[in-house]
Amino acid sequence: MTLLALARAALGIVGVLGTVALAVIVLGTFLPRVPVIGFLGSFVSGQYPLHAALGALVGLAAGVGLLALGVPRLGGVVTTVGALAVVGTLVALGTQAAAARAAGVRVDWGLALTAVDQRGAPPDLVVEYQPGLELAVHLPSGPGPHPVLVWVHGGSWVRGTTADRARANRWYADRGLAVVAVQYRLPGDPPLPGATLGEAQRHDVACALAWVGGPGAAHGLDAGAVVLGGQSAGATLALSTTAALVGVPRASLPAGCPAPAPRATVAFYPVVDMTQIALGLQDAVFGGPTSAHPALTRAASPGDLVDPRLPPTLLVLGKxxxxxxxxxxxxxxxxxxxxxxxxxxxxxxxxxxxxxxxYGSPGAQIARPAVLAFVRERISDPSGR
Structure with missing residues (x-):
């Protein structure tokens, strides 16, 4: 096989694979409700939009290369798809950049390219707040007392760790906001007697708040300046636990961990209605389908817990x-x-x-300053309103 034939074959493979991948990404980005394709496209455009744009440029270059090597039919298809992908990915990227500018945020594109996870930010302190359950604490410099963000990780109520937003937690701590990340019990952990898993998890979140208000003071934490937040399942736990602590009638907590209500709540993409989760997760959280446990379902569903008594609440969502x-x-x-x-x-x-x-995605760079500004505003307002 000649060198020209090898080049044609290599570019052809790159072109075909790239064309399929780019077509899926771009179609899914602009048609997010299409099954499978929508998930793949919006996932990439949400987490790695700059990488997608660079990949589209590579796809376009592969098409041009095929045309130059005398492969007009395949080269034309790859070039066309590559050009459309460049336009599509740049539209998504530009829209996110515009959203950042509107929020007063300047996106660090080097960070967007290189910071693809949350590694590299171990906590300053790990403490056991209940038998077998730990809190990972990121502390600001200086003696305190520091305002606190108690953070509840996601993972569909059945998985997840305190490290899943570790680098973001470090970012907050570097700006004066201590973060206490909560390890709550999961399937396989010792159960809370007399409680379903969902009730036990809300109990654990309340116990973390109680720790901040008690032993946490020795570590420079300000018990009077606490915000409760989380993402996904953790956001749902944060909202429903807060509702119970402020006395919303439909909310509930197992006894044993009295805690003050937080000054505010931050919820990244929470599940609003627990009847919407998969049947297997319903079994894990409630011990059976939600239809068999209406009171427990209402107590866990933020949409059923809206009440004027709730503290200020920031919601964060991917469109x-x-x-x-x-x-x-x-x-x-x-x-x-x-x-x-x-x-x-x-x-x-x-x-x-x-x-x-x-850590570096444009959305993450938009969300962190919004959370910090919201927390600072609520902490500085003595009324909490």
């Missing part, structure tokens, strides 16, 4: 979220504001669930 009902999150925001609960909804265009897992 193209395929894992949860994004429309219900938008409805929840409207219902909270109608009930007189202060706060706002931050939406990241072309972004799916966990868009902020890469």
């Amino acid at each position: 193209a979220d395929n894992f949860i009902r994004a429309d219900l999150v938008r409805d929840l925001d409207a219902e909270l504001r109608a009930a007189g609960v202060p706060g706002r909804l931050v939406q990241v265009p072309y972004a799916d669930h966990v868009f902020d897992h890469p």
Whole structure:
């Protein structure tokens, strides 16, 4: 085989594979509700939009190379798809950049390219707050007392660790906000007697708040300046635990860990209605289908817990979220504001669930300053409103 033939074959393989991948990404980005394709496109555009744009340029170059090597039919297809992909990915990227500018954020594109996860930020302190359960604490410099963000990880109520937003937690701590990441019990951990897993997890979140208000003071934490937040399942736990602590009638907590209500709540893409989760997760959280446990379901569903007593609440959402009902999150925001609960909804265009897992994604760079500003505003307001 000649060198020219090898070059044609290599570029042909790259072109075909790249064309399929780019077509899926671009179609899914702009048609996020199409099964499978929508998830793949919005996932990539939410987490790695710069990488997608660079990949589109490579695809376009492969098509041009095929044309130059005398492969007109395949080269034409690859060039056309590559050109469309360049336009599509740049539209998504540009829209996210515009959203950042509107929020007063300057995106660090080097960070977007290289910071693709949350590694490299170990906590300053790990403590056991209940038997077998730990808190990972990121502390600001200086003696304190420091305002606190108690953070509840996601993982569909059945997985996840305190490290899944470790680098973001370090970012907050470097700006004066201590972060206490909660390891709550999961299937396989010792159960809380007399409680379902979902009730036990809310109990654990309340116990973490109680630790901040007690032993946490020795580590420079300010018990009077605490915000509760989380992402995905953790956001749902944060919202439902807060509702119980402020006395919303439909909410509930197992006894044993009295804790003060947080000054505010931050929820990244929460599940609003627990009847919407998969049957297997319903079994894990409630011990059976939600239809058999209506009171427990209401106590765990933020959409059933809207009440004027709730503290200020910030919601963060990828506009193209395929894992949860994004429309219900938008409805929840409207219902909270109608009930007189202060706060706002931050939406990241072309972004799916966990868009902020890469530390450098544009969505993550938009969301972190929004959370920090919200927390600072609520902490500085003695009324909490």
